[in-house]
Amino acid sequence: GAVVSQHPSWVICKSGTSVKIECRSLDFQATTMFWYRQFPKQSLMLMATSNEGSKATYEQGVEKDKFLINHASLTLSTLTVTSAHPEDSSFYICSARVPGPPFYEQYFGPGTRLTVT
Amino acid sequence: ILNVEQSPQSLHVQEGDSTNFTCSFPSSNFYALHWYRWETAKSPEALFVMTLNGDEKKKGRISATLNTKEGYSYLYIKGSQPEDSATYLCACVTPISGTYKYIFGTGTRLKVLA
Numbered sequence: 001g002a003v004v005s006q007h008p009s010w011v012i013c014k015s016g017t018s019v020k021i022e023c024r025s026l027d028f029q030a031t032t033m034f035w036y037r038q039f040p041k042q043s044l045m046l047m048a049t050s051n052e053g054s055k056a057t058y059e060q061g062v063e064k065d066k067f068l069i070n071h072a073s074l075t076l077s078t079l080t081v082t083s084a085h086p087e088d089s090s091f092y093i094c095s096a097r098v099p100g101p102p103f104y105e106q107y108f109g110p111g112t113r114l115t116v117t
Numbered sequence: 118i119l120n121v122e123q124s125p126q127s128l129h130v131q132e133g134d135s136t137n138f139t140c141s142f143p144s145s146n147f148y149a150l151h152w153y154r155w156e157t158a159k160s161p162e163a164l165f166v167m168t169l170n171g172d173e174k175k176k177g178r179i180s181a182t183l184n185t186k187e188g189y190s191y192l193y194i195k196g197s198q199p200e201d202s203a204t205y206l207c208a209c210v211t212p213i214s215g216t217y218k219y220i221f222g223t224g225t226r227l228k229v230l231a
Contacts, residue, residue, distance in 0.1 A: 003160075004160060009158065034219075036221075041223065042223060043121070043221040043222055043223045043224070044206075044208075044219075044221040045221075046218060046219065049216065095219075102149075103217065104148065104149060104210050104217035105166070106219060107160070107163070108153075108160045108161045109160055110158060110159050110160045111160075
Protein backbone atom coordinates (compact mmCIF):
# COMPACT_ATOMS: atom_id res chain seq x y z
CA GLY A 1 0.00 0.00 0.00
CA ALA A 2 0.81 3.74 0.04
CA VAL A 3 2.01 4.01 -3.55
CA VAL A 4 2.65 7.39 -5.14
CA SER A 5 3.18 7.79 -8.86
CA GLN A 6 4.65 10.72 -10.71
CA HIS A 7 4.46 11.60 -14.37
CA PRO A 8 6.46 12.21 -16.47
CA SER A 9 9.64 10.61 -15.17
CA TRP A 10 11.69 12.94 -17.30
CA VAL A 11 11.02 15.86 -19.58
CA ILE A 12 13.07 18.14 -21.79
CA CYS A 13 11.57 21.47 -22.74
CA LYS A 14 12.63 24.68 -24.36
CA SER A 15 13.24 27.85 -22.42
CA GLY A 16 10.05 29.89 -22.05
CA THR A 17 7.63 26.97 -22.21
CA SER A 18 5.60 25.55 -19.32
CA VAL A 19 5.78 22.03 -17.98
CA LYS A 20 3.23 20.20 -15.85
CA ILE A 21 4.18 17.38 -13.50
CA GLU A 22 1.53 15.13 -11.97
CA CYS A 23 1.65 13.41 -8.60
CA ARG A 24 -0.94 10.75 -7.76
CA SER A 25 -1.62 8.72 -4.66
CA LEU A 26 -2.74 5.39 -6.09
CA ASP A 27 -4.21 3.53 -3.12
CA PHE A 28 -5.01 6.17 -0.56
CA GLN A 29 -6.48 9.64 -0.34
CA ALA A 30 -4.04 12.39 0.45
CA THR A 31 -5.29 15.71 1.72
CA THR A 32 -1.71 16.94 1.84
CA MET A 33 1.02 16.49 -0.73
CA PHE A 34 4.48 17.98 -0.85
CA TRP A 35 6.75 19.09 -3.67
CA TYR A 36 10.53 18.90 -3.32
CA ARG A 37 13.38 19.88 -5.57
CA GLN A 38 16.90 18.51 -5.66
CA PHE A 39 19.85 20.17 -7.35
CA PRO A 40 23.02 18.14 -8.02
CA LYS A 41 24.92 17.17 -4.88
CA GLN A 42 22.31 18.86 -2.69
CA SER A 43 19.56 17.52 -0.49
CA LEU A 44 15.87 17.36 -1.28
CA MET A 45 14.45 20.78 -0.45
CA LEU A 46 10.79 21.37 0.26
CA MET A 47 9.27 23.80 -2.22
CA ALA A 48 5.64 23.83 -1.19
CA THR A 49 2.89 22.06 0.68
CA SER A 50 -0.18 21.29 -1.35
CA ASN A 51 -3.53 21.03 0.43
CA GLU A 52 -6.58 19.64 -1.28
CA GLY A 53 -9.14 22.33 -1.95
CA SER A 54 -7.03 25.24 -0.78
CA LYS A 55 -4.03 27.29 -1.83
CA ALA A 56 -0.59 25.79 -1.57
CA THR A 57 1.87 27.04 1.01
CA TYR A 58 5.23 27.94 -0.47
CA GLU A 59 8.59 27.87 1.26
CA GLN A 60 10.63 31.02 1.49
CA GLY A 61 12.36 31.83 -1.76
CA VAL A 62 10.04 29.75 -3.96
CA GLU A 63 8.07 31.88 -6.43
CA LYS A 64 4.42 30.90 -6.31
CA ASP A 65 3.70 32.47 -9.71
CA LYS A 66 6.43 30.42 -11.30
CA PHE A 67 5.63 27.11 -9.65
CA LEU A 68 1.87 26.72 -9.84
CA ILE A 69 0.42 23.99 -7.67
CA ASN A 70 -3.06 22.59 -8.02
CA HIS A 71 -4.46 19.96 -5.66
CA ALA A 72 -7.94 19.59 -7.05
CA SER A 73 -8.67 16.07 -5.83
CA LEU A 74 -7.68 13.82 -2.97
CA THR A 75 -5.44 11.76 -5.21
CA LEU A 76 -3.86 14.29 -7.57
CA SER A 77 -1.58 17.28 -7.20
CA THR A 78 0.08 19.01 -10.13
CA LEU A 79 3.11 21.26 -10.31
CA THR A 80 3.41 23.53 -13.33
CA VAL A 81 6.73 25.19 -13.97
CA THR A 82 5.77 28.28 -15.95
CA SER A 83 8.09 29.98 -18.42
CA ALA A 84 10.83 27.53 -17.59
CA HIS A 85 14.46 28.61 -17.77
CA PRO A 86 17.66 26.56 -17.69
CA GLU A 87 18.12 27.33 -13.99
CA ASP A 88 14.85 25.47 -13.33
CA SER A 89 16.49 22.28 -14.55
CA SER A 90 16.38 20.01 -11.56
CA PHE A 91 14.92 16.86 -10.09
CA TYR A 92 11.38 17.35 -8.77
CA ILE A 93 9.81 14.81 -6.43
CA CYS A 94 6.45 14.75 -4.73
CA SER A 95 5.22 13.01 -1.62
CA ALA A 96 1.84 12.40 -0.08
CA ARG A 97 0.93 12.31 3.56
CA VAL A 98 -0.86 9.17 4.64
CA PRO A 99 -4.02 10.05 6.58
CA GLY A 100 -4.22 9.13 10.23
CA PRO A 101 -1.58 8.77 12.93
CA PRO A 102 1.26 9.35 13.24
CA PHE A 103 0.31 12.26 10.96
CA TYR A 104 3.75 12.85 9.56
CA GLU A 105 4.38 9.78 7.38
CA GLN A 106 5.02 10.69 3.76
CA TYR A 107 5.33 8.39 0.76
CA PHE A 108 7.29 9.52 -2.23
CA GLY A 109 6.89 9.35 -5.96
CA PRO A 110 9.85 8.35 -8.15
CA GLY A 111 10.56 11.93 -9.22
CA THR A 112 10.74 13.88 -12.48
CA ARG A 113 13.96 15.01 -14.10
CA LEU A 114 13.38 18.36 -15.82
CA THR A 115 15.88 19.69 -18.32
CA VAL A 116 15.29 23.13 -19.81
CA THR A 117 17.30 23.89 -22.93
CA ILE B 118 18.08 26.95 9.37
CA LEU B 119 17.89 23.27 10.30
CA ASN B 120 20.68 21.21 8.81
CA VAL B 121 20.83 17.46 8.45
CA GLU B 122 24.18 16.01 7.48
CA GLN B 123 25.12 12.58 6.28
CA SER B 124 28.49 10.97 6.03
CA PRO B 125 30.20 9.65 4.14
CA GLN B 126 28.92 11.14 0.90
CA SER B 127 29.71 7.91 -0.94
CA LEU B 128 31.54 4.67 -0.41
CA HIS B 129 32.45 1.47 -2.14
CA VAL B 130 32.59 -1.79 -0.22
CA GLN B 131 33.25 -5.36 -1.17
CA GLU B 132 30.48 -7.91 -1.12
CA GLY B 133 30.28 -9.42 2.35
CA ASP B 134 31.69 -6.37 4.14
CA SER B 135 29.69 -4.67 6.83
CA THR B 136 29.32 -0.92 6.72
CA ASN B 137 27.65 1.96 8.49
CA PHE B 138 26.63 5.53 7.78
CA THR B 139 25.89 8.52 9.96
CA CYS B 140 23.06 11.03 9.98
CA SER B 141 23.50 14.12 12.17
CA PHE B 142 20.64 16.43 12.98
CA PRO B 143 19.75 19.24 15.39
CA SER B 144 18.66 17.69 18.67
CA SER B 145 16.27 20.54 19.45
CA ASN B 146 12.76 20.40 17.97
CA PHE B 147 13.23 16.77 16.98
CA TYR B 148 10.14 14.69 16.33
CA ALA B 149 11.18 11.65 14.31
CA LEU B 150 13.88 10.35 12.00
CA HIS B 151 13.36 8.43 8.78
CA TRP B 152 15.83 6.32 6.86
CA TYR B 153 15.15 5.66 3.18
CA ARG B 154 16.76 3.48 0.59
CA TRP B 155 16.65 5.12 -2.83
CA GLU B 156 17.47 3.43 -6.09
CA THR B 157 17.72 5.39 -9.31
CA ALA B 158 14.38 5.92 -11.09
CA LYS B 159 12.43 4.50 -8.17
CA SER B 160 10.61 6.01 -5.22
CA PRO B 161 12.56 6.27 -1.98
CA GLU B 162 11.73 3.17 0.04
CA ALA B 163 11.07 3.73 3.72
CA LEU B 164 13.40 1.59 5.86
CA PHE B 165 12.87 2.83 9.38
CA VAL B 166 11.20 5.57 11.34
CA MET B 167 12.45 6.20 14.85
CA THR B 168 11.20 8.58 17.47
CA LEU B 169 12.64 7.73 20.87
CA ASN B 170 16.14 8.21 22.17
CA GLY B 171 17.85 4.82 22.21
CA ASP B 172 15.54 3.36 19.56
CA GLU B 173 17.01 0.48 17.62
CA LYS B 174 15.32 -0.97 14.55
CA LYS B 175 16.24 -3.99 12.44
CA LYS B 176 15.12 -5.28 9.07
CA GLY B 177 17.05 -8.29 7.85
CA ARG B 178 20.70 -7.29 7.52
CA ILE B 179 19.98 -3.60 8.01
CA SER B 180 19.63 -1.94 11.39
CA ALA B 181 19.55 1.60 12.75
CA THR B 182 20.05 3.35 16.07
CA LEU B 183 18.98 6.75 17.30
CA ASN B 184 20.49 9.20 19.78
CA THR B 185 18.25 12.24 20.06
CA LYS B 186 20.24 13.86 22.87
CA GLU B 187 23.39 14.19 20.80
CA GLY B 188 21.58 14.36 17.47
CA TYR B 189 22.73 11.39 15.43
CA SER B 190 21.55 8.13 13.93
CA TYR B 191 23.57 5.25 12.52
CA LEU B 192 22.50 2.89 9.78
CA TYR B 193 24.29 -0.45 9.65
CA ILE B 194 24.39 -2.99 6.85
CA LYS B 195 25.78 -6.40 7.73
CA GLY B 196 27.27 -8.56 5.00
CA SER B 197 26.66 -6.10 2.14
CA GLN B 198 25.32 -7.51 -1.10
CA PRO B 199 25.35 -5.94 -4.59
CA GLU B 200 21.59 -5.40 -4.34
CA ASP B 201 22.23 -3.11 -1.36
CA SER B 202 23.77 -0.59 -3.77
CA ALA B 203 21.63 2.54 -3.51
CA THR B 204 21.55 5.97 -1.95
CA TYR B 205 20.58 5.95 1.72
CA LEU B 206 18.75 9.09 2.82
CA CYS B 207 17.85 10.26 6.26
CA ALA B 208 15.19 12.84 7.00
CA CYS B 209 14.56 14.59 10.28
CA VAL B 210 10.89 15.29 10.97
CA THR B 211 10.37 18.52 12.83
CA PRO B 212 7.31 20.55 13.74
CA ILE B 213 7.45 23.92 11.99
CA SER B 214 4.63 26.46 11.72
CA GLY B 215 1.91 24.05 12.74
CA THR B 216 2.91 21.21 10.46
CA TYR B 217 5.55 18.47 10.28
CA LYS B 218 8.34 19.06 7.81
CA TYR B 219 11.01 16.74 6.51
CA ILE B 220 14.57 18.03 6.48
CA PHE B 221 16.73 15.76 4.35
CA GLY B 222 20.39 14.99 4.36
CA THR B 223 22.26 14.76 1.06
CA GLY B 224 22.41 10.98 1.24
CA THR B 225 25.14 8.36 1.29
CA ARG B 226 25.69 6.62 -2.01
CA LEU B 227 26.69 3.00 -1.47
CA LYS B 228 28.19 0.78 -4.13
CA VAL B 229 28.72 -2.86 -3.24
CA LEU B 230 31.23 -4.55 -5.48
CA ALA B 231 30.76 -8.22 -6.31
